[in-house]
Amino acid sequence: METKKFTADQIDQAADLIQQGELIAFPTETVYGLGANALDETAVKQVYAVKGRPSDNPLIVHVSDFEMVKQYVNDFPEHTKSLVEAFWPGPLTLIFNVLPTTFSTSVTGGLNTVAFRMPNNQKTLELIKKAGVPLVGPSANTSGKPSPTTAQHVYHDLQGEIAGILDDGPTQIGVESTVLDLTAKDGIPVILRPGAVTKEQLEHVVGKVMIDQHLISENEAPKAPGMKYKHYAPDVPVWIIDGDQEVFKQAIEWAKSKQQRIGLFADDQITSTFSADVAAVFSFGEESVEQGTKLLFAGLRSLDEQDIDVIFAQAFPESGLGIAYMNRLKKAANQKILKIDSIFE
Template sequence: METKQFTTDEIGEAAELIRQGELIAFPTETVYGLGANALDEQAVKQVYTVKGRPSDNPLIVHVSDFEMVTQYVTDFPKHTKSLVDAFWPGPLTLIFDVKPTTFSTTVTGGLNTVAFRMPNNLKTIELIKEAHVPLVGPSANTSGKPSPTTAKHVYHDLHGKIAGILDDGPTQIGVESTVLDLTTKNGVPVVLRPGAITKEQLEQVVGKVTLDQHLITEKEAPKAPGMKYKHYSPDVPVWIIDGDKDVFDKAINWAKSKNQRIGLFTSDRITSAFSTEVTAIFSFGEDTVEQGTKLLFAGLRSLDEQNIDVIFAQAFPESELGIAYMNRLKKAANQKILKIDSIFE
């Protein structure tokens, strides 16, 4: 199959392919999604096949406006309007109970709920409107690997497997949306996956919000995407470095003692200190969690393609956006963290 790279002037053609049951990758402000007609079971099954994604992992349904959601949901929780008014379009996914048999189990993962999002990307909104159907949209990559933040990343993973890619340049946020479950029995919303919309921002709108930090094992069925214990992982092992230059120095010396070729994912402040001691560097520039988050997946992908044996990645404090950053990085590293008092064996 030839994978066509569509410009933003060719959205009509891409939408027609969606209606025909084909897969089209689309841009959002978070990462690129792998789009298929959410009402076409066979098309959705192809999403799982192409990604190599476990079938118990539910999919997020992308809509062009809130009105589209009302076709599939009867009873909305009390906070719905406030959240939609505050954060849609944007990087917030909301989980609702849906009408029975509205979506196939290929979308729901066998649950009675579905996650909905209105992405903040005008070209994708236009694509959904032109297709006249909601789109499933998991990250457009091989399952378990770093999510794509450019059309080039999508092409690398999926060329020859999907009909096309709608290219709208690099994404702006760099990690997937916050997933908020509104179907809890006690009525308190729960963040199942942290993202750019923080717990603190949500609480300003709805009051109390809890954060589910439970790690899903391979044998458990997640209620939202991205909850697996290990995820977003390059082929090269990743270690998180929780500390300053002295901890990086310790890690680098340990790797050198084992004749390992080292890659760094850090800010300019750190990379400048070790530029002559490592094999490969991906600097995210300014020493801020915003920059680290935006370039996290791009950095892991870039380093993974170089001739190295290990990646050392910079940690950030786990507050606000840092929760989302560390959530993705911990899963990429399979929870391996080196702190100042740690000892490599």
Template sequence: METKIFTTKEIDQAAVLLHQGELIAFPTETVYGLGANALNESAVKQVYAVKGRPSDNPLIVHVSDFEMVKDYVTDFPEQTATLVNAFWPGPLTMIFNVKPDAFSKSVTGGLKTVAFRMPKNQQTIDLIQRADVPIVGPSANTSGKPSPTTAQHVYHDLQGKIAGILDDGATQIGVESTVLDLTATDGVPVILRPGAVTKEQLEQLIGQVRIDQHLISDKEAPKAPGMKYKHYSPDVPVWIVDGGLDVFDKAISWAQQNNRRVGLFADEQIVAETKERVSETFSFGQNSVESATKLLFAGLRTLDEKQIDVILAQAFPETELGIAYMNRLKKAANQKIIKKDSIFE
């Protein structure tokens, strides 16, 4: 199969293929998604096959407006209108109870709920409208690997496996949407996956919100994507460095003593101070969690292609957007962290 790169002037062609059951990757403000007609079970099953994704992992359904959601949901919690008005289109996914048989088990993962999102990307909204169907949209990459933030990342992973990619340049945020479960029996919304819409922003509008810190093991079925211990991982092992230049020096010395070639993902100052001691570097620029988050997956992908043995990646405080950044980085590193007081055997 030849994978075609569609420009934003060729949306109609991509929409026809999508409606017919082909797979089309699409851009959002977070990461690129792998689109399939959510009402076509055969197409949805192709998504699992192409990604190598576990079949118990539910999929997010992407819509072009809130009216499209109403066709499938049994009832809406009282917070829904406030959240839609504040964050749609945008990086907030909401989980609702859905009508029986509204979607196949390939979409729901066997659950009675489905996650919905309206992405903040006009090209993709146009694509959904012209295809005239809701579309599933997990990240357009090989399952478990760093998510794609450019069309080129998608092509690298899925060329020859999908019909096309709608190219709208690099994404703006760089990590997947916040997933908010609105179906808890006690009525308190629960963040199952942190993202750019933070707990603080949500609580300002709707009151109490919980964060589910539970990491799903391989034997458990997740209620939302990205909940497993290890995810977003390059082939090269990743270690998180939690500290300043002195901790990076310690981590680099440990790697060198073990004859490991180091790739560094850090801000411009750390890179400048240590680049003579490491094999490869990827700077995310200024020391800000926004810059680090936007370039995290691109940095991991770039370093993974180099001749190195370990990636050392900079930590950030786990507040606001830092919660989402560290959530992805901890899973990429399989929870391995180097701190000032770490002891190496």
């Protein structure tokens, strides 16, 4: 199969392929998604097959407007209207109880709930409207690997496996949407996956919000994507470096004593300081969690293609957007963190 790259003036062609049961990758403000007709079970199953994704992992359903959600949900929880008005279109996914038999178990993962999102990308919203159906849209990459933030990342992973890619350049945020569960019995919204919409922003709109800190094991069925203990991981092992330049220095000395070739993902100051001591660097620019988050997956992908044995990645404080950044990085690193008192243990 030839994988075609579609431009903005070819959205009609991409929508026709969706209607025919084909898979089309699409851009969002977060990462690129792998689109299929959410009402076509055969197409949805093909998404799992192409990604190598566990079938117990539910899929997010992407819509072009809130009216589309109303076709599948008849009992909306408190706060729904306020959240939609505040954050849609945008990087917030909302979980609702859905009408029975609305979606196949391939979409729901066997649950009675479905996660919905309206992405903030005009080309993708147009694609959904022209296809006339909601689209499932997990990240358009091989399951478990760093998510794609450019059309070229998608092509690298899935060329020959999908019909096409709607290209809209690099994504703006770089990590997947915040997933908010609105189905808790006590009515308190629960963040299942952190993202660019922070707990503080949500609480400003709805009041109290909880964060699910539970790490899903490989044998557990998650309620939302991205909840596995290890996820977003390149082939090269990743270690998180939690500390200042002295910690990076000691970590590099530790790795070099083991004859390991090092790849470094960090800001300009750190990468320029240690570029002569490592085999490869990927700088995300200024010391900014926004920049680090935007380029995290691109950086891990780039370093993974180098001749290295280990990736050292810069940590950020776990507040605001830093919660989402560290959530993805910890899973990419399988929770491995080097601190100054642990390097030489």
